[in-house]
Amino acid sequence: MDIRDVENILGLHRGLLAPSHVLICNEEVVEKKDGHTVFRGLQPKNRRDVIVLTPQADAETVVHETLHANIGLGENLTYPLAKILTIPRNWAKKTLGIFKDGPLLPRLIIIRYKKCSGCEEFRELHRQYGTRVEHYVRTG
Numbered sequence: 001m002d003i004r005d006v007e008n009i010l011g012l013h014r015g016l017l018a019p020s021h022v023l024i025c026n027e028e029v030v031e032k033k034d035g036h037t038v039f040r041g042l043q044p045k046n047r048r049d050v051i052v053l054t055p056q057a058d059a060e061t062v063v064h065e066t067l068h069a070n071i072g073l074g075e076n077l078t079y080p081l082a083k084i085l086t087i088p089r090n091w092a093k094k095t096l097g098i099f100k101d102g103p104l105l106p107r108l109i110i111i112r113y114k115k116c117s118g119c120e121e122f123r124e125l126h127r128q129y130g131t132r133v134e135h136y137v138r139t140g
Contacts, residue, residue, distance in 0.1 A: 001057045003113050003136050009062045010111045013085060016066045018111045020049035022136045023125070029054045043068035060086045112140040 003022065010018045029039040041061040042052040051065040064082035067073060073081070113136035118126045122135055 001053055001055070001062075003115070003134070005059075006053070006062055006136075007111045007113060009059045009089075010066065011109050012089060013063060013066075014109055016063065016085075017070050018138055019051045019066060019069050020138045021047075021051075021122070022113055022138075023050065023052045024057075024134045024136070025052065025054045026132060026134070027054075028056065041065040045072075048072070059089055110140060111138065113137060114139050 001024070003024065006022055006024075010016060029042070031037045031039065038056060039054055040056040040058070041054065041064065043065045044050055044052070048069050051062070051069055053061060053065070060082050063085050064078055067078045067082055067085075116122065116126075116135040116137050119135075119137075125133060125135060
């Protein structure tokens with residue numbers, strides 16, 4: 001998953017407010033708890049304008065984490081709602097064979113992000129993680 005995929009996915013969902021910041025890790029995020037738990041995405045509770053995506057993220061993860069950021073619902077409501085919201089995209093992917101390599105369906109809204117090369121707000125993130133995490137800021 002790259003930032004262009006995120007822009008396209010969020011552009012299909014007019015009701016979702018795209019987060020101001022998207023952090024994309026380029027390595028798996030694993031928590032060792034009762035075996036291994038691999039995270040596909042995270043949404044920091046104290047930062048409603050940020051979502052974090054890992055290499056395992058998919059369209060449903062983007063919608064799921066954006067729902068957390070938008071309305072702060074818990075997992076029990078966010079999980080099924082994200083599944084419902086991604087049904088049209090998944091149907092088009094399976095039935096029509098689109099969404100494979102190029103642009104998605106015509107987006108309802110245009111969402112753009114630019115890569116942040118270092119900023120004061122996320123100074124510690126840039127210093128500590130360097131190239132392991134890409135930070136993108138919404139521009140449109």
